[in-house]
Amino acid sequence: MLWSLLNSLSSPGHTQFFYNNQNSPAYQQWRGEAERTAATDPAVRSKLAELDQRLAQSQGQVQQPSSAPPPADARPEGGLTFVTVLLLLIAVFFALWYLRRKMASTTASAAAVPAALKGTARTRFRVGMTIPVDPAPFILAAGVTKIQPLAGSGMISVEAVGVLMDGAIPLNRLYLPGRTAFFQLHLGSDGNPDECRYFSRIDRITPASQNEWGAWLDPAQGMIGWPQFQTKDGKVYDRVWAPGSERIQPRSMEETIQDLNGISRRQLNSMLYAGRTGAPGPAPDREYVLVAAVDAGGQAWVDIHAGIDINPATLQLPSVALS
Secondary structure, three states, X not given: OHHHHHOOOOOOOHHHHHHHOOOOHHHHHHHHHHHHHHOOOHHHHHHHHHHHHHHHHHOOOOOOOOOOOOOOOOOOOOOOOHHHHHHHHHHHHHXXXXXXXXXXXXXXXXXXXXXXXXXXXXXXXXXXXXEEOOOHHHHHHXXXXXXXXXXXXXXXXXXXXXXXXXXXXXXXXXXXXXXXXXXXXXXXXXXXXXXXXXXXXXXXXXXXXXXXXHHHHOOOOOOOOOOEEXXXXXXXXXXXXXXXXXXXXXXXXXXXXXXXXXXXXXXXXXXXXXXXXXXXOOOOOEEEEEEEEEEOOOOEEEEEEEEEEOOHHHOOOOOOOOO
């Protein structure tokens, strides 16, 4: 429509329509396209120059952006108004956006789920499984660490299972009800856990601006990856992953989580820190602090967890095939 009006500027009302709508997004988009065409087409360049001259002569007049466009030589009688055309373009845009989202969702659902999500043939994980846990480590950690003790009598249920890919190494997570705590396990070549840590959340921060995110992830000064991390109580923890005196980039990991609602994925930029508890044995001698910036598809935040080592042998995990 705008191209047609451009080719008939001398017709009544055509220049006025351009003047009324020269600040609209639709006009600005068309004008950019016209400028690119004019760079190689002298005829279009001449028409745009004529349009600009006519618009300059109209300056000072009251603009009426909602007015209907006049008839153009190339438009059929009873053609659409500018507002109607704009609404149709918006409808087409959202239809394409919806189809793209639907296709992406279908592709994600069909994507292969990591085999490590279910553990191994020796140690199997599933949503809703219950496992007995020795309460002794949590009793001994009380007062000397920031972890939250387990609720209940030692039998715990698993609300969600996850697999975190640390490079090529899968780490399994068993999320407890509420998902503020989890067991993180590494499975050895024999399929049994050879490392286990328990983490419980001590803080969650949702940065509200780019500057606040920079405080956590800035390549030079971001706290995630700094040689040391200080918690709110003033305790300082040293970096466990690649100790040193310079900041390093946090580890980028993808986590796949399964719960009763299905499969979801999220991206984490994490760093692990640790400090001595100073408690005599058999209490845990080290307390971990896991700091992670989480991107969960449209939502993002920073989680801080405290953790301790757990003897894998104390976790009685199921080893039978799951039907």
